[in-house]
Amino acid sequence: MTQHLPLAGKKGLIVGIANQHSIAYGCARTIRQLGAELAITYLNSKAEPHVRPLAEELDATLTLPLDVEQPGQLDRVFAAIREQWGGLDFVIHSIAYCPMEDLHGRVTDCSLSGFSQAMRVSCYSFIEMARLAEPLMPNGGTLVTMSYHGAEKVVEHYNIMGPVKAALESTARYLASELGNQGIRVHAVSPGPLKTRAASGIAHFDKLIDDAIERAPQNRLVDIDDVGQTVAFLVSDAARALTGETLYVDGGFHIMA
Template sequence: MPDFAECCDPAELLDLSGRKGLVVGIANDRSLAWPAALHFRQAGADLAITYVDARTKPFVAPLAERLEAPILLPCNVKEPHELDAVFDAIARRWGQLDFIIHAVGSVPPADLHGRLTDCSVEGFSDAMSVSVHSLIRMAHLAEPLMKGGGSLITLSYLGGERVVENYNVMGPVKAALEATVRYLAHELGPANIRVNAISAGPVMTRAASGLTGFSGLLDATARAAPLRRNIEADEVGRAALLFASDYTSAITGEVLHVDAGVHVESPVFSARTKAKTEESG
């Protein structure tokens, strides 16, 4: 048995040198995937970065340059050939992939702002395809590149576990995403591929700004959370770095709450959230 001096360096740091990662979901520098990408790069990883379309490329390309990303490609997950092209490029350039962060989600505004009861089949299908099936497709394409194992990371939210006012159709969608994490973890575990989700507290991103009463949700979260505050995007990024590293080598099928603890306060949180969102109207 090695003693402490032999096995534990007090100055030990997470090191992803030589590892290759794919970051899907950066829309701008306020996206939750952005601080994750920064931490991956600072830890030594080489990154492939995607953007949705020509409209978003001007916001993403400068960030990819800051990351010194050798691969920058369009990837609208609604277009299967674009996702295939990304993985083909990774296979040609690196021949391997060690981790992915999947941070994409979409739903038509009419379905997001309306009741789940009134959600259209088209809106529901679109939300499930973009938010959930895209992770399944990435797992399928990544498996042959993760020859020595790997890590798939996705982003979820408490609304997938419990009712959060105004989250509407995205609640069932995130619930499906979290179930998908568990099933993928089961299937890919023998290949040493880990699959985990980060359930992040509310952060003001472009996607979040589309939720009705979001400012009230932020206020209610800060009041109800045990830490009495909202989270910072960088805290999600650090959690993603942990999942990409060997420090979580025995963790898979997990939903890690990075939410200042608000998930343990759900009865109070639900009541306060409803009151605050109604006030902010």
């Protein structure tokens, strides 16, 4: 990597790579190509064999386990980053979870435990990461999370994840307001439907795919590299005047009635 690369010298944490089709991997690949140094996490021992080769391909400085529901794991990740780098320039948060029975049911019927778990993993973990990243960003930085159009409009079969992602987008705006005077910028990125392992849990996902291709002005699906390019811009100095945004990367689908 040479110093003319736009992200050379920046160091960041990317959370949410499950395999080579993950949005988080698309972000990591693009950001690494542009010169940044990465810390990568994997969910558990089952996920590690799928993620570690990708981390090695990306020359990740740190490859660490992270299940945000396990007490202490997130603190250990940030402690390792502090020890290795002493600071941090960006965090990419690309994790979400909801129990299948609640994801496939009506919002009306969602269980308290299912809603709480979905909020814990998909939204509150972003708050935790912001809190832990703040002291590592004395000269500013960028926090980015992943949302979906179902946060703003009712998307059939997206169900309880719609309210959860709406909370996540609102959280990003409040974090942007609170951290802005420290030079920390916060964004939500809202990709169109992508063929990822996480998306496969949504009922009738193929219908969402077909609808996106038909209705989007560009008449195509976006891919993880499209998202990666957008996120790379957001963590770069070129986006220094932007914060608190929800940026759609969906070929224009969200503008259509």
